[in-house]
Amino acid sequence: MSAYHVVIIGGGATGAALAHDLTLRGVQVTLVERGEVTSGTTGRHHGLLHSGARYAVKDPESARECIQENTILRRIAPGSFELNDGLFVAITDEDLAYYDDFMEGCAATGIPTRTLSREEALRLEPNLNPDLKLAVQVPDGTMDAMRLPLRFLATAKHNGARILPFHRVTGLRFHGRTVVGVQGRDLVRNRDFTLDADLVVNAAGPWAEQIARMADVDVPVVPSPGVLVAVYGRWTNMVINRLHRAGDGDIVVPQRTLSVIGTSSWVVDDPDHLDVPEEHIRLMYEKGAEMIPALAHAPMRAAWAAARPLVGSRQAQSGRELSRTFKVFDHAEEGVEGFVTIVGGKATTARAMAEVTADLVVRKLGLDAPCRTREVVLLPHTAYYA
Amino acid sequence: MSTVTLRVFRFKQGDAAPHYDTFTVTAGPRTTVLEALQAVRRDQDPSLILRHSCHHASCGTCGMRVNGHEVLACVTPLADLGPVVTVEPLQNAPLVADLVVDMHPFYATFTQAGMPLVRTSDNLAGSHPAPGIETLTRFENCLECGLCLSACPVVATDPLYLGPAAMAAAWRVVQEPRGADPAQALAWVDQEHGCWRCHLAFECSTVCPNDVQPGQAIAALRQRLVQGEPAPPRPRPAAAEPAPSPARAARRGLRAWFDPRGRDVGYWAFVLHRVTGLALVFYLVLHLWVLRLLARGPQAWDDFIALARSPLFLALDGVLLFGILFHGLNGLRVALVGLGRGAARHKALFWALMAVLVVALLVGVAALVAVVHGA
The missing domain is CATH 1.10.1060.10 (Alpha-helical ferredoxin)
Incomplete structure (x- = not known):
């Protein structure tokens, strides 16, 4: 283990995967998170293990990342997924007209597909809208939004990383314009804490801009919430997507005994102020029922919102126009040494985000340590608390 | 929108004792206890800590006691809970701080x-696994x-x-x-x-x-x-590996055996079973003591008969009968369900046996009254 100490701000999927990656490369890691781990955006996502097909036409970079990571995650996190695959269903002629573009996009980005007739699709999923024209099977899956990142954290912890939930960062420590640590409040003991660091990574997701401001630098992150609605009943076994350009209420992810309908998309300034507009809940029901009619009458278990940390211009209107890919910022380019920010991405691509970020971190520290997270099988999620 | 007062359990490592803080929050029809607590943390007290993650009852992190009931805060609407809502951490687990327990x-x-x-x-x-x-x-x-x-x-x-x-x-x-x-x-x-x-x-x-x-x-x-x-x-x-000592200290202890407030019928039966069991032991001791008095001679016997015919004594006989019937009948349920018989319908079984209890109690009390009045 090297003497280098890296502090990661943010205990979401990105921070968790990065803690794991850096620990494997022999770096000492301390992760600080203001609440419980995964209590920000990470825990609240759909629970979709992306095949990438959702982005195959409009956002091929993101699609390629998704299918690669999908394959890697199945290998390093066995037992963490409902192996159910996904269907893209064409309900209208307009959907059908999108089929060729979709198949072309999937082929170009390396996403395996299998086209099913209406009858084949209904045999697999009897609750689908019987008017459907055809369906395409892709390797989507269901994950547990909290338990997958817990596996990264459990493994990191086992390998020596320190995970500090309920530690709110209130400022960065500087030596000149070089970041040399963090300071904040330990909310378990109600006292201040400071941590020295050779390098600080800002992995605060939609809060990344608030952290970056502590170093007087700017990161172009757009907190873009979406509403999700969980209804009682498992109306399909597979993930059901609408075969068209990604839009509102076009995906239903079965999870445990629930079905999760998502999502909408808008843009906010403060990721701590997330409403769940009543009309968005209605929209989820309405659009979901176009694919699975029984959803219209399924009792609601919960409706909630999560803020995606999208990379892009704050002039964005809805967030739909922004890519789901990710970006690493070395703030040395703005004159602040010892400080790196990672934003964007998805839970499915967290490992890849961590790899790219850790590559930069070890390069800046002058270490020669390759990434090993593609091979190392993760500990079970229960090992995080046990 | 309604206004709700939250009474929130507070404790930090190093504190001598926990206390409760009150916060006033506004709640819409869908506002959950979790959302209210997040709003408190955001707008009123950033030092409040709690666990949460998925917000739809899938991760299981936001377990807490709300007005004495164990719930997941993310699917518990605040509006249904009255004007003052007490929020406390789970019991029988080591307390970390505020609403957070060690899992x-x-x-x-x-x-x-x-x-x-x-x-x-x-x-x-009716569905089939997809190819592959x-x-x-x-x-x-x-x-x-x-x-x-x-x-x-x-x-x-x-x-x-x-x-x-x-x-x-x-x-x-x-x-x-x-x-x-x-x-x-x-x-x-x-x-x-x-x-x-x-x-x-x-x-x-x-x-x-x-x-x-x-x-x-x-x-x-x-x-x-x-x-x-x-x-x-x-x-x-x-x-049989002992749990770490803080866990032991955090246990609620024997109080839990006699405090069924806010609990379901099975818990009430559990408590009543213990109460009647202890009461029957006490009664038997008392009974032996009375028998000892009777051994003193005919005058003691006559005095006792007079006492036994008093309304108070008859009422106590009724209570005794209830204790015997409850302990016996509920004991029957415990024995049956404990071996897996009728576990799925344990509540129905309980109420059926309680119906038997009521009938037997009425018959018993009528018989007692008849004996006294007939004599």
Whole structure:
């Protein structure tokens, strides 16, 4: 283990995967998170293990990342997924007209597909809208939004990383314009804490801009919430997507005994102020029922919102126009040494985000340590608390 | 929008004692307890800490006690709870701070059951696995939230008790081994602090947010052990490893045996069973004492008969009869359900036996009155 100490701000999927990656490369890691781990955006996502097909036409970079990571995650996190695959269903002629573009996009980005007739699709999923024209099977899956990142954290912890939930960062420590640590409040003991660091990574997701401001630098992150609605009943076994350009209420992810309908998309300034507009809940029901009619009458278990940390211009209107890919910022380019920010991405691509970020971190520290997270099988999620 | 006062349990490591803070929040029809607490943290007191993650009752992190009931805060609407709502951490687990408890003791036991996270079962009648998928799979129902441990009166007093969640997991292994060894799971629960320790209050099943029914699972394990294939030699006391001492200190203790406030009928039966049991022992001692008095001679006998005909004494006879009937009939239910008979309908069984109690009590009291008046 090297003497280098890296502090990661943010205990979401990105921070968790990065803690794991850096620990494997022999770096000492301390992760600080203001609440419980995964209590920000990470825990609240759909629970979709992306095949990438959702982005195959409009956002091929993101699609390629998704299918690669999908394959890697199945290998390093066995037992963490409902192996159910996904269907893209064409309900209208307009959907059908999108089929060729979709198949072309999937082929170009390396996403395996299998086209099913209406009858084949209904045999697999009897609750689908019987008017459907055809369906395409892709390797989507269901994950547990909290338990997958817990596996990264459990493994990191086992390998020596320190995970500090309920530690709110209130400022960065500087030596000149070089970041040399963090300071904040330990909310378990109600006292201040400071941590020295050779390098600080800002992995605060939609809060990344608030952290970056502590170093007087700017990161172009757009907190873009979406509403999700969980209804009682498992109306399909597979993930059901609408075969068209990604839009509102076009995906239903079965999870445990629930079905999760998502999502909408808008843009906010403060990721701590997330409403769940009543009309968005209605929209989820309405659009979901176009694919699975029984959803219209399924009792609601919960409706909630999560803020995606999208990379892009704050002039964005809805967030739909922004890519789901990710970006690493070395703030040395703005004159602040010892400080790196990672934003964007998805839970499915967290490992890849961590790899790219850790590559930069070890390069800046002058270490020669390759990434090993593609091979190392993760500990079970229960090992995080046990 | 309505205004609600939250009374929130507060404690930080190093504090001498916990206290309660009150916060005023506004709630719409859909505002959950979790959202209200997040708003408090954001707008009023950033030092408040709590656990939460998925916000739709899938991760099991936001378990807490709201007005004395174990719930997941993310699916508990605030509007239904009255003008003052008390929020406290789970019981029978080591307190970290505020509403956060340490889940270590929970997982230390739970993982020993060996239940895989993904179950293999057909989820949707009439559907078939897609090509390329061998069996339909989905995550287990148990959310690992720990509500059942907080509600259980036996967990409150026995630090070595395996507890409802872990035994429900063991039952899942017996039902669906998926590579785990059902015989080992059976052997694991077949011990002093295992399934035989359960007192069938069924509060675990009442508070479970995802229909795991641990109480019924424990009864099923017992039934399997009684009927079943001979269990393999017991592994050395893997489960008898004492829980860490803070866990022990955090247990609610004997108070849980006599405090059924806000609990379901099974818990009331549990408490009443203990109360009537103790009362019957007390009565027997009293009875022996009275017999000793009678041995003094005819005058003592006549005095006693006069006393026995007084309305107060007759009323006490009625209470005694109730105690005997309740303890006997509920004992019958405990014996039956404890061996797996009627576990699925334990409440119906309870009420049926209580109907028998009422009839027997009326007949008994009428007979008492008739004896006195007829004499």
